[in-house]
Amino acid sequence: MIALPEPAWFVGCGNMAGAMVDGWRKAGADLSGVTVIRPSGTPVEGVRTVTAYPAGDKPVFVMLGFKPQKLDEVVPSLAPLVGSNCIVVSLLAGVSAETLRARFPSARFVVRAMPNLAVSERLGVTGLHAVEDDLEARELVEGLMSALGLAPWFETEAELGALGAVAAAGPAYVARFAAAMAAGGEALGLPADLSRQIADKTLVGTAALAAKGESMESIARRVASPRGTTEQGLRVLDASDGLQPLVDRMLEAAVRRGRELAEEAARHG
Ligand SMILES: NC(=O)c1ccc[n+]([C@@H]2O[C@H](COP(=O)([O-])OP(=O)(O)OC[C@H]3O[C@@H](n4cnc5c(N)ncnc54)[C@H](OP(=O)(O)O)[C@@H]3O)[C@@H](O)[C@H]2O)c1
Numbered sequence: 418m419i420a421l422p423e424p425a426w427f428v429g430c431g432n433m434a435g436a437m438v439d440g441w442r443k444a445g446a447d448l449s450g451v452t453v454i455r456p457s458g459t460p461v462e463g464v465r466t467v468t469a470y471p472a473g474d475k476p477v478f479v480m481l482g483f484k485p486q487k488l489d490e491v492v493p494s495l496a497p498l499v500g501s502n503c504i505v506v507s508l509l510a511g512v513s514a515e516t517l518r519a520r521f522p523s524a525r526f527v528v529r530a531m532p533n534l535a536v537s538e539r540l541g542v543t544g545l546h547a548v549e550d551d552l553e554a555r556e557l558v559e560g561l562m563s564a565l566g567l568a569p570w571f572e573t574e575a576e577l578g579a580l581g582a583v584a585a586a587g588p589a590y591v592a593r594f595a596a597a598m599a600a601g602g603e604a605l606g607l608p609a610d611l612s613r614q615i616a617d618k619t620l621v622g623t624a625a626l627a628a629k630g631e632s633m634e635s636i637a638r639r640v641a642s643p644r645g646t647t648e649q650g651l652r653v654l655d656a657s658d659g660l661q662p663l664v665d666r667m668l669e670a671a672v673r674r675g676r677e678l679a680e681e682a683a684r685h686g
Pocket of ligand 1: 428429430431432433434435454455456457458459481482483484485487490491508509510511531532533534585586
């Protein structure tokens with residue numbers, strides 16, 4: 418059975434950490450040793466939720482689930498509670514392992530985890546990066562994240578940034594593409610609501626084919642018969658000024674922002 422180390426504190430638990438809690442619950446994980454600390458105290462299903470750090474036992478596992486901009490606000494009160502037996506898992510986009518280590522100097526192990534929203538369905542992608550050699554801690558974190566989907570390690574922060582641009586932000590990009598398909602269907606005369614349902618179902622159906630192991634190339638090939646209608650559409654997407662340069666620009670913008678966030682976080686160190 419998957420069990421979070423006790424006591425575990427999730428500091429901030431909104432969209433992302435909440436999605437991870439959902440995924441672990443679906444995996445049947447033992448969350449009895451987890452406490453969520455968030456200013457609003459808004460309950461998180463399946464875990465104890467409080468507004469201030471619990472007195473008494475210090476945590477052996479801390480997951481940072483607030484926005485990167487809140488680091489300065491959180492560190493002064495949290496860092497003194499993070500001792501040499503505590504693993505710190507940071508979800509903070511763009512905040513480097515080096516910056517985190519400087520903020521939590523006593524921590525046993527500092528690891529960056531870059532998940533995406535589909536962790537709630539245990540179909541997520543969570544990139545992992547750590548600089549320290551603590552095999553036991555690495556295995557523990559990998560075990561927890563693997564319960565939520567694919568969880569590869571990356572040697573460099575640049576690779577983690579690339580993973581973040583593709584996978585962490587990915588559900589938003591895929592969602593936008595489906596929404597554009599729906600709007601396009603409407604422009605072709607479909608009723609708006611039906612067009613949205615059709616686009617959403619097309620996305621889910623394609624994902625189901627991919628989930629069975631079929632490659633994207635194969636899916637496209639099986640749909641596009643020679644000289645047929647799909648082939649004409651693909652020609653537009655595949656043109657030198659088509660989808661790929663647009664996606665490249667989209668990813669570059671996300672990576673750039675990640676670098677800016679990293680610089681901001683390091684400056685405030
Ligand atoms: N969303 C994604 O797809 C995604 C993907 C990868 C990584 N991330 C990373 O995950 C982190 C959280 O993003 P999110 O989308 O989950 O944000 P969110 O939904 O806004 O959640 C932020 C959480 O931080 C809490 N918080 C705010 N101030 C705090 C403080 N001073 N101390 C403790 N907790 C505080 C909030 O508590 P209240 O609600 O009680 O105010 C809330 O639970 C970010 O660092 C982001 O870079 C997000």
